[in-house]
Amino acid sequence: MIKYIGSKRTLIPVILEAVRRTADVHSVIDLFSGTSRVGHALKAAGYRVLSNDHNLYAATLARCYVQADAEDVVHDAKRLVREFNGIKGKPGYFTDTFCVKSRFFQPKNGERIDAIREAIAAKGLEPELEAVMLVAVMEAADRVDSTTGLHMAYLKTWAPRAHNNLELRVPDLLPRAKYGKGQATCLDALNAANALEADMAYIDPPYNQHSYLGNYHIWESLVRWDKPEVYGVACKRVDVKMRQSIFNSRPRFAGAMRRLLNTVHARVLVVSFNNEGYLSRTEMEAMLAELWNGNGKVSTIESDFKRYVGAQIGIYNPRGQKVGRVSHLTNKEYVYVVSREGLAERCVPVRRLDEPLGVLR
Numbered sequence: 001m002i003k004y005i006g007s008k009r010t011l012i013p014v015i016l017e018a019v020r021r022t023a024d025v026h027s028v029i030d031l032f033s034g035t036s037r038v039g040h041a042l043k044a045a046g047y048r049v050l051s052n053d054h055n056l057y058a059a060t061l062a063r064c065y066v067q068a069d070a071e072d073v074v075h076d077a078k079r080l081v082r083e084f085n086g087i088k089g090k091p092g093y094f095t096d097t098f099c100v101k102s103r104f105f106q107p108k109n110g111e112r113i114d115a116i117r118e119a120i121a122a123k124g125l126e127p128e129l130e131a132v133m134l135v136a137v138m139e140a141a142d143r144v145d146s147t148t149g150l151h152m153a154y155l156k157t158w159a160p161r162a163h164n165n166l167e168l169r170v171p172d173l174l175p176r177a178k179y180g181k182g183q184a185t186c187l188d189a190l191n192a193a194n195a196l197e198a199d200m201a202y203i204d205p206p207y208n209q210h211s212y213l214g215n216y217h218i219w220e221s222l223v224r225w226d227k228p229e230v231y232g233v234a235c236k237r238v239d240v241k242m243r244q245s246i247f248n249s250r251p252r253f254a255g256a257m258r259r260l261l262n263t264v265h266a267r268v269l270v271v272s273f274n275n276e277g278y279l280s281r282t283e284m285e286a287m288l289a290e291l292w293n294g295n296g297k298v299s300t301i302e303s304d305f306k307r308y309v310g311a312q313i314g315i316y317n318p319r320g321q322k323v324g325r326v327s328h329l330t331n332k333e334y335v336y337v338v339s340r341e342g343l344a345e346r347c348v349p350v351r352r353l354d355e356p357l358g359v360l361r
Contacts, residue, residue: 001061002142003149004035005215008204008272011333012041014301018270018337019047019200026179027198029266031189032205034058034212036065039182042202046178052185052192054245055212057138057219059186063131066182070173077132081168084133090115093227098218102235104154109144109166113137113222116168121225131184134223136168141222143167151218153234189247190256193264201266205257206247207277214240253278254287261291268339275332288338301335
């Protein structure tokens with residue numbers, strides 16, 4: 001899957017264990033699906049997953065990895081990958097914006113992306129197959145980019161992988177889950193919380209002021225193919241300035257999070273957060289304990305993780321000059337599991353990542 005700050009790849013075993021050790025869970029809502037790593041892992045484990053994200057590129061990843069089932073689309077996906085890999089490049093909006101005006105990709109690969117994306121648009125594919133092909137392009141582009149994993153800036157000199165030729169691969173599609181077909185939506189998180197219902201909800205909100213749309217604006221433009229006006233050295237979409245998430249606002253975060261938690265339709269919640277976010281562990285645990293009229297029972301898993309690579313190498317200005325220093329290399333990741341007090345005997349009490357999780361009743 002694509003490089004992504006906030007990816008829960010290393011936390012997936014912990015999240016899966018929390019879900020498995022809760023009785024009678026067949027369906028899970030993923031309200032901030034991002035790359036759909038968590039949703040993909042839950043689907044592989046047999047759960048029906050309802051994925052949501054307000055960014056279209058993320059909803060497209062979810063439609064590919066959660067909603068689309070391999071038995072329905074993989075044959076056509078393989079055929080289209082072979083066809084598109086044979087397409088010659090033709091410069092267009094993507095090349096001009098992200099290879100000439102900026103240097104995220106080498107022009108030879110930008111031209112291929114332009115040609116393939118136009119071919120996808122011309123075919124009028126049904127939504128799930130189209131999502132699979134868009135993800136194939138997105139991931140192929142990610143393998144030849146010249147960044148540290150964000151679209152906030154590009155490297156001063158080409159990354160070695162940027163010299164490679166763009167090549168599409170069929171995404172890692174899964175068969176339909178044991179407990180039913182998944183679903184992908186592109187809604188504001190509060191609206192999704194009100195509309196979706198499942199046995200459990202996984203909630204991984206933004207931690208700070210940096211929007212995922214701003215961090216991954218190239219994927220949004222690639223998926224929407226609306227060829228928007230751009231601004232700045234990074235050639236961000238102009239709507240990055242307007243499409244702000246309430247969860248990226250420090251003064252508004254706590255109120256939004258509280259409304260979300262009280263709106264979501266699930267009897268057990270699993271929440272990811274870290275110590276660099278707007279709420280401390282103590283504040284988050286108190287908020288979760290308030291659920292169900294103060295009957296929320298909270299267990300917390302704490303673990304240390306390396307910060308994303310951009311935070312490890314330091315801060316540079318647009319001219320490539322280092323203007324800041326690295327403050328710390330790790331942060332603490334928290335996974336909170338909360339249920340009604342009356343369900344306590346059916347949920348596993350978990351404390352630290354290095355402790356056994358106990359026995360499910």
